[in-house]
Amino acid sequence: MGESSSLSGSGDVPTIVVRDGKGKELLCFLEQLIPLDGHDYALLTPVDTPVCLFRLSDDEEPELLEGLDASEPILSTAEVVLQEHELTLVRSAVTLTVSGELEEPDPEDFDEEDEENDSDDDDAETYELLVSFMVADEEYGLYIPLDPFFVVARMENDHALLVEGEEFERVQPRIEAELEERESQD
Template sequence: MRDSGPSGSGDVPTVLVRDAEGRDLLCFLEQLIPLDGSDYALLTPVDTPVSLFRLKDGDEPEPITTITSSEPILSVADVVLQEHDLTLVRSAVTLTVSGELDEPDPEDLEDEEEDEADEESETYELLVSFMVEKGEYGLYIPLDPFFVVARMVDGQAELVEGEDFDRIQPRIEAELDEREWPD
């Protein structure tokens, strides 16, 4: 039997991951992968991950990859999300949104993918857009699964990032492919 992550039972274990800046991210434990004498955890955030984009008329949305948690843009995003009974969380690894989100209809997503040619709209769905000073911004939900990799040490999850992540990612993917297609 293959361990495929969350099931209908609701008994999926959670793990708290902390980044170098002390921010936490609560995640579901999807897979545990032993490599080189260490256990690596493949995790998915409990809350919905979101990405911040700068919106420009007629241009593709531009991802904002570096932002401080005290940035005024995030304060405005907080207010806009509160209007939808959602909360912006400045988590480790990514921004997340907690609260009840409407799940997109998979058929609608397929139709949108067929209708639109730009790649960003196929991999992200706009959650909210808002104005800050004279610029327009949007929070987008990634449509592809968002995974976090952590090394398990004494029952604690240590975030794997930077060069460590670049080194271990291909090996984790190879292990997952092997689990997916047993001989």
């Protein structure tokens, strides 16, 4: 069954490659197109599974590591660990992604865990640990965000350019408002 079950029946959602300012690419499904200020903005979701890298320590909260250089030894180690699971780490635009056959997280597993450690820790519920590994006496983990991961891009000719920084801050609230309006019309 695979991925098509969550899409709108036919499974032929268009895909598009998004580029960021550094020329990195990310293959995404096109979810929505939103016209703003004479541009078409696209709301996209990555085709591969997005992952976030955290530094783990026994006595502190996991620390999210962002903006890692692609040559980081941590990422090289993560690649090797993932290969053992027949997965590939992709240094994409926007986020690291993992391609390969991932087991779908089972929502029932979470309910039980949430009841056991009935804490106010929101972060624990929004990420699932994929793999953890050691680099130079420090432990790291790759986590899958469980919330939907959306990417905003501006369409130019046949290309999608990642919306970042100030432009993102400017258009994001308007895109959210437009989506809410569309949903209320359904």
